[in-house]
Amino acid sequence: MTENNDTTDAPTRRDYLKYGLAVGTGGLLAGCSSGESTETTEPADKDTATATATDTAAETTTETTTQTSTDTPYMVSMAPAGEVTFESVPETWAAYSGDYADMAVALGQADGITGIGGADRYYTGIYDELPGVNIDRNTVESNPEIRTKEQFYELESDIHFYDPQMLVNWFDWDPADLEEIRENVAPFFANLIFRREDAWHDYRYYTLYQAFEKVAAAFQREERFRAFEQLHEAFLADIQSRMPPASERPTVMLTYEATNEPSTFSPYRLNDRGTSKKQWRDLGVGDALAGTGIDGLSTTDRGELDYENLLEVDPDVLLIRGHERKTPQEFRDTVLGYMAEHSVGSQLTAVQNGQVYRGGYLYQGPIHNLFLTERAAKQLYPETFGDVTVDDELFDRDRLARIITDGADSG
Incomplete structure (x- = not known):
C-alpha cells in the first residue's frame, strides 16, 4: 500500500497500523530454535470423546468482540501479539499459512492478499465451487514463501497473519527483528493453531472459530463472522444428528x-x-x-x-x-x-x-x-x-x- 506522503506531523494510517505490541506478551520471546517439520501433530493428551466434547464447547463459546466504527481507532487482542490498535481497517495482508488466508477470504478480503508463507499448502481449488469467490493465484504464486524481513518490507502489508513466536522458533528471527517489522511495516497478528505440540507455544491456543473471530475483529467484519458461524453450527448439527x-x-x-x-x-x-x-x-x-x-x-x-x-x-x-x-x-x-x-x-x-x-x-x-x-x-x-x-x-x-x-x- 502507498504510504501517506503528507508533510504534516499528524500520524499516518500506517503509523496506527504498525503499533502492535502493547500488553499480554509474557513468554513471547521464550523458546528454542528449530526447523519447521514437514507434517506434524501434538502428542495425545486426552481420549477422543473428551477432546471432542471440549472442542465443541470451545467452538461455541468464542470471545465477544465489540464492533466499532471504522473511522475511529479500535483495538483487538490476540495471544501472543497482545493488544493491537488500528486507526482504520487493514486493506492489505500477508499470511503464513492457508488457515489464516482462508479466514481472510471468508470475510470478503481476498483482494487484499500480498503474499503467503507457504503457497504449496494453501489449497484454493474449493473456491471454484463458490460463485463470486476467488483469490488472485498470480499474487500467491509471485510471493509464495514470505518469511524474511526484506520480503515484509517489500510487500508493505497492513497486517501480518503470522504468529511471531513461530518466526523466532522456526526461522531464527531475533526479538529485534520482530520489533523492527512492527515499527516500520505492520503488526503481527496470529496464533499457531494447527497443532499443539511445540514446547515454545506456552501461551493460550484458540479453536478455529475463536481465531476466526479475532481476524474478523481486525477486519471489522464481525457480522459476517457471525453469519458464517451460524452456517457452520447448523451444518455440523445436521451431520452429527x-x-x-x-x-x-x-x-x-x-x-x-x-x-x-x-x-x-x-x-x-x-x-x-x-x-x-x-x-x-x-x-x-x-x-x-x-x-x-x-x-x-x-x-x-x-x-x-x-x-x-x-x-x-x-x-x-x-x-x-x-x-x-x-x-x-x-x-x-x-x-x-x-x-x-x-x-x-x-x-x-x-x-x-x-x-x-x-x-x-x-x-x-x-x-x-x-x-x-x-x-x-x-x-x-x-x-x-x-x-x-x-x-x-x-x-x-x-x-x-x-x-x-x-x-x-x-x-
Missing part, C-alpha cells in the same frame, strides 16, 4: 506419505485439539492408535510404520495426507491401487474395503473446514452421506458464497 452411534463408528488411522507407491507411513494421533484435525473430532471417530503405545509424528519423533506395523493395528479407515492435489478418483487409482497390489498392504481391512482416503489439509480455515468435514463424513459414513467420489452436497454453496461476498445470510 445423522451419524451412527459411537459403537458403530469406524476406527481411523491418520498418516502422512506423499508418494504414489507408499512403503512406510508417518503416524498421527487424532485425540488432540489442533485445528488440522477438527473434522475428525467433530465426526466422533475412534483413534486406531489408542492404546498401542505409538506416538504421533512430531518435530522430535520422525518414526515411520511399515505395512507389517499397519497390519497389527489394522484400522477400519486409513487416511493418508500428502495427496491434496489429487481428485478422489486419482487417489484411488494411484495410491489405493498400489496398496491393493502390495503383498502385505492388500491384507489391510481398509484396503480390502476400499476405505483408504486422502487425509485433509494441514492448514484449514473456515471455508476449507466445511468442505473437509463434508468429505470426511462421506469417507467415514458412506451409507449415510454418499460415496466420496460422488458430488452430493451436504451444505449450501450458494448460501456460503453470499455470506462471503455480501455478508448476508438468507439461508
Whole structure:
C-alpha cells in the first residue's frame, strides 16, 4: 500500500497500523530454535470423546468482540501479539499459512492478499465451487514463501497473519527483528493453531472459530463472522444428528506419505485439539492408535510404520495426507491401487474395503473446514452421506458464497 506522503506531523494510517505490541506478551520471546517439520501433530493428551466434547464447547463459546466504527481507532487482542490498535481497517495482508488466508477470504478480503508463507499448502481449488469467490493465484504464486524481513518490507502489508513466536522458533528471527517489522511495516497478528505440540507455544491456543473471530475483529467484519458461524453450527448439527452411534463408528488411522507407491507411513494421533484435525473430532471417530503405545509424528519423533506395523493395528479407515492435489478418483487409482497390489498392504481391512482416503489439509480455515468435514463424513459414513467420489452436497454453496461476498445470510 502507498504510504501517506503528507508533510504534516499528524500520524499516518500506517503509523496506527504498525503499533502492535502493547500488553499480554509474557513468554513471547521464550523458546528454542528449530526447523519447521514437514507434517506434524501434538502428542495425545486426552481420549477422543473428551477432546471432542471440549472442542465443541470451545467452538461455541468464542470471545465477544465489540464492533466499532471504522473511522475511529479500535483495538483487538490476540495471544501472543497482545493488544493491537488500528486507526482504520487493514486493506492489505500477508499470511503464513492457508488457515489464516482462508479466514481472510471468508470475510470478503481476498483482494487484499500480498503474499503467503507457504503457497504449496494453501489449497484454493474449493473456491471454484463458490460463485463470486476467488483469490488472485498470480499474487500467491509471485510471493509464495514470505518469511524474511526484506520480503515484509517489500510487500508493505497492513497486517501480518503470522504468529511471531513461530518466526523466532522456526526461522531464527531475533526479538529485534520482530520489533523492527512492527515499527516500520505492520503488526503481527496470529496464533499457531494447527497443532499443539511445540514446547515454545506456552501461551493460550484458540479453536478455529475463536481465531476466526479475532481476524474478523481486525477486519471489522464481525457480522459476517457471525453469519458464517451460524452456517457452520447448523451444518455440523445436521451431520452429527445423522451419524451412527459411537459403537458403530469406524476406527481411523491418520498418516502422512506423499508418494504414489507408499512403503512406510508417518503416524498421527487424532485425540488432540489442533485445528488440522477438527473434522475428525467433530465426526466422533475412534483413534486406531489408542492404546498401542505409538506416538504421533512430531518435530522430535520422525518414526515411520511399515505395512507389517499397519497390519497389527489394522484400522477400519486409513487416511493418508500428502495427496491434496489429487481428485478422489486419482487417489484411488494411484495410491489405493498400489496398496491393493502390495503383498502385505492388500491384507489391510481398509484396503480390502476400499476405505483408504486422502487425509485433509494441514492448514484449514473456515471455508476449507466445511468442505473437509463434508468429505470426511462421506469417507467415514458412506451409507449415510454418499460415496466420496460422488458430488452430493451436504451444505449450501450458494448460501456460503453470499455470506462471503455480501455478508448476508438468507439461508
